Amino acid sequence: MYRLATDAVTESTRQIISIEDPVEFEIDGLVQVEINDKAKLSYRPLIRGVLRCDPDIIMFGEIRDSTIAEELLKTSLSGHLVLSTFHSKNALSTLTRLKDYGLYKEEMAESISLIVNQRLIHTARGSFIVYEYLDKEMIQTHLNGGRVSYKTIQDKLQEIHGEGALTDEEYEYYHRSFQ
Numbered sequence: 001m002y003r004l005a006t007d008a009v010t011e012s013t014r015q016i017i018s019i020e021d022p023v024e025f026e027i028d029g030l031v032q033v034e035i036n037d038k039a040k041l042s043y044r045p046l047i048r049g050v051l052r053c054d055p056d057i058i059m060f061g062e063i064r065d066s067t068i069a070e071e072l073l074k075t076s077l078s079g080h081l082v083l084s085t086f087h088s089k090n091a092l093s094t095l096t097r098l099k100d101y102g103l104y105k106e107e108m109a110e111s112i113s114l115i116v117n118q119r120l121i122h123t124a125r126g127s128f129i130v131y132e133y134l135d136k137e138m139i140q141t142h143l144n145g146g147r148v149s150y151k152t153i154q155d156k157l158q159e160i161h162g163e164g165a166l167t168d169e170e171y172e173y174y175h176r177s178f179q
Helices: 002-011 043-053 066-077 091-100 105-111 136-143 153-162 168-177
Strands: 016-020 031-034 057-062 081-085 114-123 126-135
Touching: 002 016, 002 057, 016 043, 031 043, 043 057, 043 066, 057 066, 066 081, 066 105, 091 105, 091 114, 091 126, 091 136, 105 136, 114 168, 126 136, 126 153, 153 168
Parallel strands: 016 031, 016 057, 057 081
Antiparallel strands: 114 126
16 A cells, blocks of 8 residues: 555655554655544544545555444545555455445445455565455445456466466465465
8 A cells, every 4th residue: 555655646746645553654745644542633533634635545554443444435435535454354355344344335335446455475486466356346246246256366376376486385375374
């Protein structure tokens, strides 16, 4: 996410504001606000304050609970591009977990345009990222009860193993780790 923010700052004139707990990397050209519970700077008032600045992009550290998820959904529905991280097993389970947080599928279908699930792989040949994604159409299909077909991380692991980029041992390790 930091790479996306850095590229957006470097390549455009978009105003980006991040809300983080804590700020992990300082990025020139990016307004970064840190949660500070002692100063009563928690998520909800910070999101509202950021909205008054009307940034092009709002970057939010991590969705950790239903309150944050609901606030970010409302922020997205107000027309702002919101980037955030969320820990889940795969791209589809992100939607399941958000529903478990009490979010309505209609609002999620309207506000979520992309889910990327990624894993970092370290091999004898170097490190790289393997990812799967759901675009807006796939998200809407799944939320409306339809079946979604996409290349999962497991599919991509099998593919790069077949191309010789992973040894048998590496493939077996990551295949087990990412289930």
